Amino acid sequence: MKYTYTINGMHCNSCRTKVENALNSIEGVEAEVSLNPPKAEISMQKPIQTIQFQEVITSAGNYTIKVFNPNDLKLKATETVAPTPPPNAVGKYYCPMFCEGDKVYDEPGSCPVCGMDLVTIEATGEEENKSYLDLVHKMKIALLFTIPIFIIAMSDMIPNNPLMHVLDMKTWNWVQFILSLPVVFYACWMFFQRAWKSIITWNLNMFTLIGIGSGVAFVFSLVGLFFPEIFPHEFKNHSGHVGLYFEATTVILTLVLLGQLLEARAHNQTSGAIKELLKLAPTEAILVFNGIDTVISIQDIKKGDLLRVKPGDKVPVDGKITEGESTIDESMISGEPIPVDKKINDSVVAGTINGTKSFVMIAEKVGSETLLSQIIQMVNDASRSRAPIQKLADSTSKYFVPIVVGIAAITFFIWAKFGPEENALIYGFINAVAVLIIACPCALGLATPMSVMVGVGKGAQSGVLIKNAEALEKMDKVNVLITDKTGTITEGMPSVEKVFSSTNQEDDLLQNIASLNQYSEHPLAQAVVNFAKAKNTTLLEVKDFESITGKGVLGTVAHKKVALGNKKLMEEVKAIVSDALENQIIAEQKLGKTVSYIAVNGTAVGFVTITDAIKESSSVAIKTLMNQGIEVIMLTGDNKNTAQAVADQLHLTSFQAGCLPEDKLKFIQKLQAEGKIVAMAGDGINDAPALAQADIGIAMGTGTDVAIESAKITLVKGDLQGIVKAKQLSHAVMKNIRQNLFFAFFYNVLGIPIAAGILYPFFGILLSPMIAALAMSFSSVSVIANALRLRTLKF
Structure with missing residues (x-):
């Protein structure tokens, strides 16, 4: 015997687990409890009174049970109680879906059950993007204290320095020191942590250089501030003070923090496609039971249930029509603009939109079995499958870091052994510091983000919206373009x-x-x-x-x-x-x-x-791309005759018709397995998995939000000519980045030997750390000026 009961008082998955365990503790009872809707399906070998169920769940918490009434399910989604964190979650991390009940973790990570990021109490609800907001807060702190430090340091270049009329240089140095503390030990402390971790794991990267360079500059400044007397006069300015580098330290760290903030902003939007897909599924359905229509939660639908779909409603699950007929917009699945006539025994798909008539359907696939759920899963899997690209600067740093540190060490030992007898150790230390400061990766850190920021801005002005640097880098390497037909090549409407x-x-x-x-x-x-x-x-x-x-x-x-x-x-x-x-x-x-x-x-x-007319610009754009050596392949859900006609008109050598979302996904995976770099252009929900799987997903701005969220590049005008622009822009940006890296390393290669003192035996010239900092700054200016040239790019 199986009976259905309504459970009141459950607020989270932990509550659901407690109630289910309590009911199953009764001999001869098998219970399955759901949270939304709050129901219990209980199988029992012999009749058991409701009061006995009430006794056991009361012992588990403040819960009540009663015999199920369909009207209990009319509770609207807006009236449901939000899940609450586990009682022991303060200062801990837990799954926001409560997959493991009250279980919490000491460290952040992902849920072992559903894969979602673990959150803290502060990260739930509206503060889901806490990491990004933390970086925004730290960026404000860094700017608040770095700008005054920079002004103080640069004022020394102004004739008759006005700040010296307010306080003397020694006092201003102390002011810089105090202002630098929040930047170094709060806003940007994470960079030193990453640098330390990269060293102990010997996974050297740009953070290693940032940590060593800015750290040495900061330590040198501390020594110069507290113990100026140990420095020889060659390393003091005209006023007798040791040159300090608090501004170099804070500016470098703040610039790096800006890059991290921009990256976090992009990562904060990565789940957008899944959220948009989830919006397609209705939250409620109309259950037809014994001739009575009852509103139920979508989660409560079972196979075999009869469901009524009214005009304009979304189809709740996959199934077949048993009564009535209608016209259904299935463009989200097929990508084709013409709605499909449906009659008794025809299949209908979850998330598609009913026309102007009402019909009754039988549920055949529910939950994760529906095609919409499978599309969601495909987008999620494809998004997770790609590893982040290894930045050129990071890969170079693996060799550059030990070389620089080695040169600094050699510099110290040579000066300590062969330098002036009285100050050999001091000369060794100062010159080693000069090497590290001139090698500090300010220009290296700017080389990529400056070009990317200018390039992204230029793209936006031209109707090409680019999500991140990875998209620019990969777009330059694309050799195959997969394009949808409807709404991409064609207008997308009958x-x-x-x-x-x-x-x-x-x-x-x-x-x-x-x-x-x-x-x-x-x-x-x-x-x-x-x-x-x-x-x-x-x-x-x-x-x-x-x-x-x-x-x-x-x-x-x-x-x-x-x-x-x-x-x-x-x-x-x-x-x-x-x-x-x-x-x-x-x-x-x-x-x-x-x-x-x-x-x-x-x-x-x-x-x-x-x-469905072909867009005027499609033919020109495809011809241009093919002339550039890019293979263009059309994948469409339309019939073969239509696809053949479009392919012939555009002189395409390859196309496939009748493609479902999974077919497009597998086709791209096949090309990638062959070593191809694949770009996918599409505009529909059916394109979302393929857009996410492709090395570069390109969405038409005239298409669906899901397609746009799944893509790395969005063409505002929904025009294939935008792909030509994106290809030209990516090539120009990558060329600019390589030029910037040359500027960054040119000054290092030229300046490091001089900072080490190679000219001293011949000309008596030493490179003061102040000059080293100036050279470092000049390399940054060169990088910025070169990146700004992208603003003049002509398409």
């Missing part, structure tokens, strides 16, 4: 191409069929009406109008019986179709066009062709 009349009376035929279609809400009918209105055609009154699902429409217009539809409608009204007209229609259909017969008074006298 339109009338022509009205043909075998009696040369096209205007009269157009008036008749447009008048007839004014009473139909089918999208193809609307296309005919729009075409007629564009030609200023007057619509007439129609009598005896009838719409036959899956066939067409008919009625009486100006005392003539007019029928418009497919061949089945012609057979139903017994219309005579001449061989010549039939051959013409077949020829149009082979070109991939949708053709409707037109019959007047029992004789087929013409036809109307409806097509």
Whole structure:
């Protein structure tokens, strides 16, 4: 015996677990408890009174149980109680989905059950993006204290320094020191932690250079501030003070923090595609039980349930129509703009949108089994499957770091052994510091983000929105472009191409069929009406109008019986179709066009062709890309005839028709396994998994939010010419980055030997750390100036 009960008082998955365990503790009972809706399905070997269930769940908490009533499920989503953190979660991390009940962790990470990031109490709800907000806060702190330090340091270059009239240099040095503390030990302390971790694991990267360079500059400044007397006069300025580098330390760290902030902003949006897909699924459905309609939660639908879908509603789960008929917009799955007529025994898919009629369906696939859920999973898996690219600066740093540290060490020992007898150790230390300061990766740290920031800004001005540096780098290497058809190559909406009349009376035929279609809400009918209105055609009154699902429409217009539809409608009204007209229609259909017969008074006298027009810019853009050596392949969910016609018109050598979302995904995976760098251009929900899987996903800005969120590049105008621009921009940015890296390393290669004192034996020249800092700054200026040249790029 199996019975259903309503449970009240549950607020989270932990509560659900407690209630389920309590009920299962009763001998002969097997219970399954759900949180939303709050129900318990209880199988029992013998009848058990509700009061006994109440006793055991009361011992588990403040919960109540009663026999299930369908009206209990009318609770709206906005009225549900939000999950609450486990009672022991303060200062700990836990899964926001409560997959493991009250279990908490000491360190951040991902849930071992569902894979979601573990959160703290502060990270729930509106503060889900706490990491990004923390960086924003630290950036404000860094700027607040770095700007005054920079002003103080640079004021020494102003003749008759005005700050010296307020305080003396020694006091200003102390001010710089105090102002630098929040930057070094709070806002940017994480960089030193990463540098230390990179050293102890010997995974040397840019943070190693940042930590060593800025750390040495800071330590040198501390020594110069507290023990200036140990420095020889060669390393003091005209006022007798040791040059300090608090501004170099804080500026370097703040610039690096800016780069981290921009990266965090991009990562903070990575889950957007999944969120947009989840919005497609309705939260409620209408259960038909014993002739009564009851609103239930989508999570409570079981296989075999009968569900009513009203006009304009989303289909709740996958299944088949058992009663009624309608027209359903399935563009989210197929990508095709023309809604599909559905009747009894036809399949319907979760998330698709019902037309103007109501129908009853039987649920066949629920939960994770639905096609929408599978698409969500495919997007999620594809997004997680890609490892971050190894930045050129990081890979170079693996060799650069030990070389620089080695040169600094050699410099110290040579000076300590062969330097001036009185100050050999001091000279060794100072010159070693000069080496590390001139090698500090300020320009190296700027080389990539400066070019990326300018390049992204230039792209935005040209209608090409780029999510991150990875997209720019990979776009430059793309050698295969996969493109969707509908809404990408074509306009994405049905339109009338022509009205043909075998009696040369096209205007009269157009008036008749447009008048007839004014009473139909089918999208193809609307296309005919729009075409007629564009030609200023007057619509007439129609009598005896009838719409036959899956066939067409008919009625009486100006005392003539007019029928418009497919061949089945012609057979139903017994219309005579001449061989010549039939051959013409077949020829149009082979070109991939949708053709409707037109019959007047029992004789087929013409036809109307409806097509999805190719965008004017598509042909030029595809030709340009192919001339650049990029292989262009079209994948579409449309039929083979239509796909062949479009491919022939665009001179494409490769295409596949009838593709489902999974087919596109697998096709891209196959190309990637062959070593190809694949870009995917699309605009629909059905393209989302492929966009996420591709090395570069390119979404049409005129498409769905899901496609845009899944992609790395968005073309605002929904124009394939934007791909040409994106390719040119990525090439220019990567070339600019390589130039910047040259500038960064050129000064290092030139300056490091001089800082080490190689010129001293011949010319008596030493490179003071102040000059080293100036050279380092000059390399940064060179990088910035070069990056700004991207603003003049012409497409």
